[in-house]
Every structure is written in structure tokens, then in C-alpha cells.
Amino acid sequence: MNDYTEAEVQRALAEDLGIAEQGISVVRAGAGLVLCGEVESPHRRDEIVRLVHERFPGIEITADIGVTRAAAPTEAEELA
Known part of the structure; x- marks a missing residue:
């Protein structure tokens, strides 16, 4: 691992056609x-x-990557 590894990983995630992910941070x-x-x-x-x-x-x-809920809610939200 060198001083540029984080940037190389970030670029690989963004440039890979199957991933194209820019929302992942890479931290040493x-x-x-x-x-x-x-x-x-x-x-x-x-x-x-x-x-x-x-x-x-x-x-x-x-990997400290969470999964967000992408589906529509199944119940109505009650507002007070």
C-alpha cells in the first residue's frame, strides 16, 4: 500500500462500469x-x-458500508 492507494481504490469504484460508485469513502x-x-x-x-x-x-x-432502505414504507406514518 502506498500514499495513493486510497485514491486508486476510489477511482476504481467510480470507473468500474458494473459499480460506478462515488458515495463510498476510503480511509486508511x-x-x-x-x-x-x-x-x-x-x-x-x-x-x-x-x-x-x-x-x-x-x-x-x-467494510463499514450500511444498507439504506430503498423500498416504499409498508405502513402509514402517523403525524402528531
Whole structure:
């Protein structure tokens, strides 16, 4: 891992045609990297982690990527 690894990972996420993700932050943490952000599904989170592992083997990756609710609510919201 070098001084530009975070930027290289960020660019790989944005430029990959299957991912095209710009909402994930990449932060150095010790000898590895932490991916932070929100995505719309667990599948998308898994694809992001897979891409980073494939393109940057040997770097420890921690995924702190949450999944936002993308579906419409199933109940009415009560306003007071």
C-alpha cells in the first residue's frame, strides 16, 4: 500500500462500469483500508468489497458500508 492507494481504490469504484460508485469513502486504518458509506442493497455492498479485494489483493479491507432502505414504507406514518 502506498500514499495513493486510497485514491486508486476510489477511482476504481467510480470507473468500474458494473459499480460506478462515488458515495463510498476510503480511509486508511493501520495497515488496511476502511470502506465507508451507504448503498441500496447487501448485494451492492458485496460487489463493492469483491471489486476492491480483486483489484487490490493483499490489502486488508474492512467494510463499514450500511444498507439504506430503498423500498416504499409498508405502513402509514402517523403525524402528531
